[in-house]
Amino acid sequence: MGSPPDTSKTIKLERYNSYVRRIQSTKLLNASSKLIFRTTLLIALVLVLFFTINYPPLSDRLHRHSFLSTGFFSSSRFPTSSAIGGPNWEKQVRHSSTPRRPNGFSILVTGAAGFIGSHCSIALKKRGDGVLGLDNFNSYYDPSLKRSRQKMLLKNQVFIVDGDLNDAVLLAKLFDVVPFSHILHLAAQAGVRYAMQNPQSYVSSNIAGFINLLEIAKSANPQPAIVWASSSSVYGLNDKVPFSELHRTDRPASLYAATKKAGEEIAHTYNHIYGLSLTGLRFFTVYGPWGRPDMAYFFFTKDILQGKSIDVYQTQEGKQVARDFTYIDDVVKGCVGALDTAEKSTGSGGKKKKPAQLRVYNLGNTSPVPVGQLVSILESLLGKKAKKHVVGMPRNGDVPFTHANVSLAYRDFGYKPSTDLASGLRKFVKWYSGYYGVETRVKKEIQGAGEVPEGGSA
Numbered sequence: 001m002g003s004p005p006d007t008s009k010t011i012k013l014e015r016y017n018s019y020v021r022r023i024q025s026t027k028l029l030n031a032s033s034k035l036i037f038r039t040t041l042l043i044a045l046v047l048v049l050f051f052t053i054n055y056p057p058l059s060d061r062l063h064r065h066s067f068l069s070t071g072f073f074s075s076s077r078f079p080t081s082s083a084i085g086g087p088n089w090e091k092q093v094r095h096s097s098t099p100r101r102p103n104g105f106s107i108l109v110t111g112a113a114g115f116i117g118s119h120c121s122i123a124l125k126k127r128g129d130g131v132l133g134l135d136n137f138n139s140y141y142d143p144s145l146k147r148s149r150q151k152m153l154l155k156n157q158v159f160i161v162d163g164d165l166n167d168a169v170l171l172a173k174l175f176d177v178v179p180f181s182h183i184l185h186l187a188a189q190a191g192v193r194y195a196m197q198n199p200q201s202y203v204s205s206n207i208a209g210f211i212n213l214l215e216i217a218k219s220a221n222p223q224p225a226i227v228w229a230s231s232s233s234v235y236g237l238n239d240k241v242p243f244s245e246l247h248r249t250d251r252p253a254s255l256y257a258a259t260k261k262a263g264e265e266i267a268h269t270y271n272h273i274y275g276l277s278l279t280g281l282r283f284f285t286v287y288g289p290w291g292r293p294d295m296a297y298f299f300f301t302k303d304i305l306q307g308k309s310i311d312v313y314q315t316q317e318g319k320q321v322a323r324d325f326t327y328i329d330d331v332v333k334g335c336v337g338a339l340d341t342a343e344k345s346t347g348s349g350g351k352k353k354k355p356a357q358l359r360v361y362n363l364g365n366t367s368p369v370p371v372g373q374l375v376s377i378l379e380s381l382l383g384k385k386a387k388k389h390v391v392g393m394p395r396n397g398d399v400p401f402t403h404a405n406v407s408l409a410y411r412d413f414g415y416k417p418s419t420d421l422a423s424g425l426r427k428f429v430k431w432y433s434g435y436y437g438v439e440t441r442v443k444k445e446i447q448g449a450g451e452v453p454e455g456g457s458a
């Protein structure tokens with residue numbers, strides 16, 4: 001029998017091999033943890049860099065009062081990740097405000113998601129001006145309508161900055177990025193009767209906001225020329241007709257009217273001290289497609305269709321209340337005419353060099369219509385009778401009638417309203433039917449004729 005085999009060498013070899021395997025797996029583990037650590041660090045760095053550039057919004061970084069971009073932008077041209085103040089945002093601001101025609105304007109339109117603001121923005125953009133919008137999308141009336149207008153503007157390559165007139169940091173930033181030649185200032189707290197419910201909102205938008213904008217404009221270089229929305233309501237208790245720019249406007253009947261009249265006086269001051277070119281437009285009850293749901297023609301339409309009763313006001317003496325209802329397309333032509341004839345501001349670096357232009361114009365229809373007749377026209381266009389409730393006009397700021405003399409606007413920029421109330425309301429009802437998807441006589445007629453309702457795709 002031979003001696004047992006010597007296994008001690010084999011055992012040693014196995015132990016050695018297992019030792020080497022352990023070392024190798026530890027090394028592998030170390031290498032992969034290092035890789036994971038480095039990758040995490042890199043991702044963290046990229047994220048920190050991204051948020052430093054894009055977030056929080058500019059004004060949050062510079063002061064605590066915040067406005068947030070809602071990232072609502074749906075157009076492929078203006079992607080959703082455009083926080084205010086970031087490079088992507090600046091690119092959109094520049095692109096939107098760059099004119100596409102020789103000697104075109106670069107215009108900041110405040111209240112661009114509003115009724116008159118959205119129509120004017122599109123008209124100006126279509127003729128080749130650069131247009132940048134500003135709007136705070138407040139909820140005075142259904143903000144979804146403002147968002148729909150915003151979508152329509154995006155389709156027309158107009159970008160709206162989501163921000164407030166009272167945000168001085170934002171306004172200063174906009175003027176840093178763009179040397180605006182003009183401002184069309186239409187942002188305001190509108191509505192005559194709402195002023196009794198929320199007086200402070202009128203002070204905040206129509207006075208403080210306006211002054212904030214003027215402060216930025218007077219310091220800008222070049223100073224822009226400014227065209228802005230005043231109101232027919234400044235005539236207040238004036239009873240001379242038709243209303244002329246030469247008539248008294250020192251008896252406003254509502255706080256809304258008082259803030260618009262204050263705006264006209266404030267405009268005088270900034271023109272006088274700083275040489276800003278300023279043109280105030282007194283709008284007379286403007287109506288039409290994409291209009292304001294707080295206005296009588298709009299909510300009468302809704303209530304009539306829903307079978308609800310409507311209050312039709314009459315004066316305390318039992319007379320009909322009347323308005324010089326003015327169609328939106330006519331008003332847009334007036335705004336464009338005022339911009340085209342606005343002279344340059346004369347100041348620079350906050351100092352006036354010589355006297356500058358200061359103007360006020362009526363933009364009305366020159367043909368007042370009693371509210372009862374407005375209701376009859378709507379009944380016929382909707383194909384439905386209204387449940388009318390005739391009541392005395394509440395003492396809440398309303399005036400019994402308005403009637404514009406527009407000879408000054410005609411003389412200076414050829415303003416000539418051409419749409420009567422029945423034709424204008426027909427266009428409004430056509431839009432309303434398409435936008436809200438409701439049946440009306442107008443809709444049946446246009447479908448019968450093979451037309452597509454306006455606003456149906458918004």
Ligand SMILES: O=C(O)[C@H]1O[C@H](OP(=O)(O)OP(=O)(O)OC[C@H]2O[C@@H](n3ccc(=O)[nH]c3=O)[C@H](O)[C@@H]2O)[C@H](O)[C@@H](O)[C@H]1O
Nearest residue numbers: 190191192231232233283284285295296311312313321371
């Ligand atoms: O030109 C302006 O500067 C203003 O025009 C608009 O004010 P107004 O002319 O008062 O329009 P709007 O409310 O549509 O009432 C229309 C008519 O219906 C009567 N009216 C109103 C409500 C009601 O329930 N019943 C009624 O008969 C009412 O008595 C009136 O006769 C803008 O809203 C305002 O922001 C401002 O721009």
